[in-house]
Amino acid sequence: MGLEAKLSGDGFFVTQLEAIINWARKNSVYPMPMGISCCAIEMMAAADPRYDIARFGSEVMRFSPRQCDLMIVAGTVTYKMSHVVRKIYDQMPDPKWVIAMGACTSTGGMYRSYSVVQGIDQFLPVDVYVAGCPPRPDNLLNALIHIQNKIGNTRAKEFQNKKRLELNVIQNN
Amino acid sequence: MDRFTKDEIHPKIIQKLLEDSDITIDDALENEMVLNMGPQHPATHGVLRLVLKLDGETVIGCVPDVGYLHRGYEKMAENMSYHEFIPHTDRLDYISPTANNVAWVMAVEKLAGVEVPVRAQYIRMIIAELARIASHLVAIGSFAMDVGALTVFLWTFREREKIMDIWDIVCGARFTNSYTRIGGVANDMQPEAIALIKKFLEGIDNNLIECEKLLNTNRIFIERLDGVGVISKEDALSYGYTGPNLRATGVDFDLRRAVPYLQYDKIDFRIPTFTEGDCLARYFVRTDEIRESAKIVRQCLQLMPSGEIKANLPKRVLPNKAEVYTKMEELILDFMLINFGINPPVGEIYHAIEGSKGELGFYLVSDGKGNPWKCKIRSPSFIHIQSLPHLVKGRMISDVVAIIGSIDPIMGEADK
Amino acid sequence: MELKEIIIQKLNEHFPDAGFEFSEYINEFNIKLDKKFIQPVCKFLKEDSELEFLLCEDITAVDWARRKKRFTVVYHIFTLKHNYRLVLKCDVEEDDCNIDSVTSVWRTSNWQERECYDMYGIKFNNHPDMRRIYMPEDFEYYPLRKEFPLMGIPGSLSLPKK
Secondary structure (H helix, E strand, C coil): CHHHHHHHHCCCCCCCHHHHHHHHHHCCCCEEEEECCHHHHHHHHHHCCCCCHHHHCCCCCCCCHHHCCEEEEECCCEHHHHHHHHHHHHHCCCCCEEEEECHHHHHCCCCCCCCECCCHHHCCCCCEEECCCCCCHHHHHHHHHHHHHHHHCCCHHHHCCHHHHHHHHHHHC | CCCCCHHHCCHHHHHHHHHCCCCCCCCCCCCEEEEEECCCCCCCCCCCEEEEEEECCEEEEEEEECCCCCCCHHHHHHCCCCCCCHHHHHCCCCCCHHHHHHHHHHHHHHHHCCCCCHHHHHHHHHHHHHHHHHHHHHHHHHHHHHCCCHHHHHHHHHHHHHHHHHHHHHHCCCCCCCCEECCEECCCCCHHHHHHHHHHHHHHHHHHHHHHHHHHCCHHHHHHHCCCCCCCHHHHHHCCCCHHHHHCCCCCCCHHHHCCCCCHHHCCCCCCCCCCCCHHHHHHHHHHHHHHHHHHHHHHHHHCCCCCCECCCCCCCCCCHHHHHHCHHHHHHHHHHHHHCCCCCCEEEEEEEECCCCEEEEEEEECCCCCCCEEEEECHHHHHHHCHHHHHCCCEHHHHHHHHHHHCCCHHHHHC | CCHHHHHHHHHHHHCCCCCCEEEEECCEEEEEECHHHHHHHHHHHHHCCCCCCCEEEEEEEEECCCCCCCEEEEEEEEECCCCEEEEEEEEECCCCCEEECCCCCCCCHHHHHHHHHHHHCCEEECCCCCCCCCCCCCCCCCCCCCCCCCCCCCCCCCCCCC
């Protein structure tokens, strides 16, 4: 690997701080499994030995939003549930990303009915939409790779205190 | 639940507790609190919310709150044809989709008076029993994970993946199958699929014993479950229990035996029952049922005749896709069935099968049109969740997790 | 004597003015009765030692839209002794939209009646906890009534702020 070769030579290397933070961040994404319905089972299957999400450094599923930086919304979000999803999203520390897993999360899918939110982007900023009803676990891993690429390309100035201010407003309310 | 009385505690301590500005209670010995569990909680199997009233760590009251996954199935069913609703049944009890498919089409067939060929009935039995195995594997795995044994989860999911592979070959989808059709099944079972099923059945007994070894001799597992969440026979029936949860209380009731449907009367199988009615008994019933289901599938593979897989009723049953693309008659029939539905006669029926969680029933009212006038889904999980306050009362908060895991609710089905 | 005839005989004997109508459709035995008698009839069917309808499978309602008696509440009950299913039906008018609860007979009917109230707005008298079950508490409509549109009424359910 390139890193070891550098170390055996001079013993140090030069890079941007931003690059190394992104490198570390993108290979240790902690998902918050917002498992709501059918997709949650496929999300569990992505963690099982066959698909093995640990290969991408994301096997540490944390059920506490305070410890996570990626929210995987897996399943149909109803109007009653939407308030809960948003509350949990607000509790996650910045920077944070969202995967909308499955058709009904992304657009309402086959549920054209009175109680289902027709797409969670009505109340959440979504980074990656995953197609399928439910998506196969490989498809979820693909979405994770997309998120990793996105994290890798993030610049530090994009995380100025904008989001922090928003959070304060919510807490004050 | 023995509380200290005021005489047993030194007055200075009580005085100190009352002076503490962080504690906002009037009585120093009053320590009841309300805890909100869910709807996003790893142990609630989805989006079940429980509001628990606690005295220290003891639960003294519980109010379940459901509806966080209410998707309006019954309303949607009134607005679509009988064929269109088949994919929706997959997502009811999403751990065992094929069993729901079978339940729905059997209800519609009863309403429309369709007789299904014997081979299709055997195929339906095979997939329904495989669904039961998959469901119980997930139930045991996630139940063990809830009480702290993570390895079992990985092992049962490994077995479940094999069933997913079988479904993948049988019908082309690994998870949401929509395999059955009104009057039969979508396509015949291929020899590759049968070979895979046989291979799976060879391994399941040993692999199940492997999983059981981790649990049955595990002192922590046994002691956390033994005598927890006990429900008596009478209470269980009054609460409307069916399926494995009822059989764990000692009632020998199984719809496959009581009201035989498909070809279950030709099959030799045992109904496992336990009399304790606690979490451990519910776990044992599930492991035994996996073995019985494997036995049923083995017999089905032997008894399955060759022949047609769809009834010959052009007004009710969808034609084969290959013929739709090449023949005029079939194309017209396909068009009529898809656009106007199967129009069963005016009437109302209730049909239930033994799903993997319990009695899964559909109540259908037809007014002679292409879509049902009313469709009611009788889902076992909904009924079982109702008994949670009874089960958790007087137990510790950590037992709540075990009890939810043991009754195995699936919120997709409970909330509809 | 067949079980069906035993039930007919016993019910007529014990409840002479309940207005029973017996019918059969595809092996299902239906009994229609006056809604005032539903609680005692259910209690009798459960406690009679010869019948023992211990399992209440399902309680639901049907909205007939244009009929004079708009709703029918349907009970499916099952006896483990004879493995026999019975359907009880009671008509409920829209103006007088209530019926007696059978919670005192089967505890499972608690949530099923709540669901029925949530979806159709039929009130169950003497029910211990008559609240909505699926929809939020402040929702004003009854979704399974025929006049309610499939996609709901815009603005009736709130979304969180973005």
